[in-house]
Amino acid sequence: MQFGSRRKKLNTDIQTELYGHPLQFYGQPPLENISLTEFETFAVERLKLLKTIENLGVSYVKQSEQYSQKLQSEIKNLNFPYRPEADDRKIQTGPTEYEKRRKDHISHFILRLAYCQTEDLRRWFIQQEVDLFRYRFNHLHPTQKLEFLHKNSLQYDTVSAEEKVILKDKLVNSSYAVSGITVEGQDFYKVPFQDALDLVRTRKVYLKAGYVYIPHQDIVTIVLNDFRTRLSKALALTARSLPAVHSDERLQPLLNHLSHAYVGQDYSIQKNVGKISLEQIDSLSVKSFPLCMRQLHQSLRENHHLRHGGRMQYGLFLKGIGLSLEQAMQFWRSEFVKGKVDADKFDKAYAYSIRHMFGKEGKRTDYTPYSCIKVILSNAPSQGDHHGCPFRHSDPELLKQKLQVYKVSPSGISQILELVKGMHYQLACQKYFELTHNIEDSNFSLSHPNQYFVESQRILSGGKDIKREMDTPKRSQENSAAKGSNTTHEAAANPSQDLADMTDEQIDSFFQDA
Structure with a gap:
């Protein structure tokens, strides 16, 4: 794929070949120039669509009326092709439909680059793309189905x-x-x-x-098998070409970021500072913390210490729910001094990293609370660690015992464990939310621990909560892919300042050198 400052229109012949039909097997890669901004926008919007498909596929019976209605609404909102006309010739030259099909085509290939890197990513991408293809094929007019079969040499x-x-x-x-x-x-x-x-x-x-x-x-079943086979082979070939793609310093951070991307509400902007007191944290951890944060809080109270991964994950979450820098300092100091760390050692070895979280030290990056994707896909906890996602990183039997202690019903535990078995970790957490809040449908798609807290407070206080304003612009885990690129290069040039990615030993060495 080529990139440039301005996009050139495909010539008429190629346009007709690629976008003359509302559905395609994505056999021909894009041949035009696009900007990096358009590259990121297309990729993020398709990722939103695929994550919606994943959630709907577990929440509703696939191909049911409710499933189709919700999926159609999402496809329409994100401006992707949907519900084609019976006589497609009337619209294939229209600029609006052309742009939708162009966006669908390009965005698919961008995510191929991002999701070909590991077996888990490939498996997830194939499943969502197959579900999207099934929906679209089933909504084609019979004449369009026959046309599609003939166009793709599916002659039976x-x-x-x-x-x-x-x-x-x-x-x-x-x-x-x-x-x-x-x-x-x-x-x-x-x-x-x-x-x-x-x-x-x-x-x-x-x-x-x-x-x-x-x-x-x-016949859709046969077509889907063919589509799945083609896509699987294409991802394998794409993975083989990754070294050449990664040599482009503009693309590598973008693609790595997309495979771990969070595309929901931005929780880095603190609008609730001072609305949470330190005395409330214990009770809030039981009522409104997701399981990952409840686990970290409990471990901190019991051991009076958390290793680096836990401090970063839990510290940024507390920052996101409204703790100020002063409150955070007081909270961590008071807990650590109850253990083996005296006040003087805390100030020398730990205070810097807390100020760093709030953008007061080092690069002065105001770190964003971790999204579910980052918690799930980042470095897995080792012995002595308590960070990570309990649904992803806990042994199923230990997870079952923990849910029993937290008074989740046996039937609820079975539902959660079934979702975990299917590797639907965020949906398992959402089911945990519904069971612990005694609701049947949470009416939101869980993608962030701080979102869990906000939605819990909304329910528990009848809507009169500290929920942050929903007109806050949405973004990825970084402010933008371009910013993510700069951050990546800065971290590579000076890794000692990027405490979010350092181990305890590296941090100790850093403070000694300082």
Whole structure:
């Protein structure tokens, strides 16, 4: 993919080839120049869409009416293609639809670069893209489906009228939503059974001599298998090309950032300073802290110490809920001196890092509280650590015991553990929120520990809470990808100042050198 200060329009032939149909297999990469700003904007908006698809896929039955309505609304809001016209020729030259399809095409390839880097990222990306493809294919007009199949060389043998008459009863009895009246009036495709294992497994098709007879409305299963296979191979090839991409100093920080991106509310701007007292923290930790922060608070109270990873994760969370620098100093000092750290040692070894969190030392970067994605994907806790996500990093049996201690019902624990088993860690935390607040639907998509706190306070106080203003501009984990790029280079040039990424030993060495 090329980049430049100005975008050039694709010529008419390429435009017709790429965007002449509302759906594509993304076989041809983009060939135009785009700016870095457009690069980031497209990527973040597609990431928002894919995360919505993930949440809806667990909260609702896929392809149900409620699922489709919510997904259509999100696709429309983010200005991606949806609900194509029956006669697509009327709109394929229209600038609005062209821009939607162009954005869909380019954003897919950008996220390919970001999500090809590990097996977990590839698996997540494929699943969400397949779900999005299924929704779009199912909403195509029948003539558009046939056009798509022909365009992509998906030519399957159509069952003859004579064979349909012979197999009529078997097709009716084995095919979902097919009656004797409609057998003659619709196409059936004869496909090798290994290409339709999902349909065979659910007994939705007639199987004979190694072939399955698929009614036209179920052909989506075959198309999805093809799409999944193509995308999986494409991601493997993209991963092989990453060294060349990473040699571009503009792209590497952007792509690394996207794979860990947080695309929700900004909690770095403190608007609630002074509204939380230190005396309230114990009770708030039980009522309104997510499990990760409740775990850190409990460990701090018991051991009077947290290692670096825990201090950063919990300290920035407390900053986000409204603790001032002075309160933070008092909180950490009072707790540490109860353990093996006297006041003098605290001032020499720990006070600097607390001021650093608030942007008062070093690069004077005002650090942002960690999002769920950062907590889940950052360095995993080792022995003696208490940071991280309990749903991601805890042994399932230990997690079960902890939930029992916190009086979560047995059925609720089963639901949470099932989500954890499916690697839906944020959704498991959201289920924990619903169970501990006695609500059936939280009506928000959890993506940040501070969001958990804000929503909890809203519910517990009947809406009259300290919830921060919702007109705060949204952003990624850094102020922008460009800023993230600068921060990355600064950290590389002077790693001793980036305390967020330093170990305890490195920090001790830093203070000794200072």
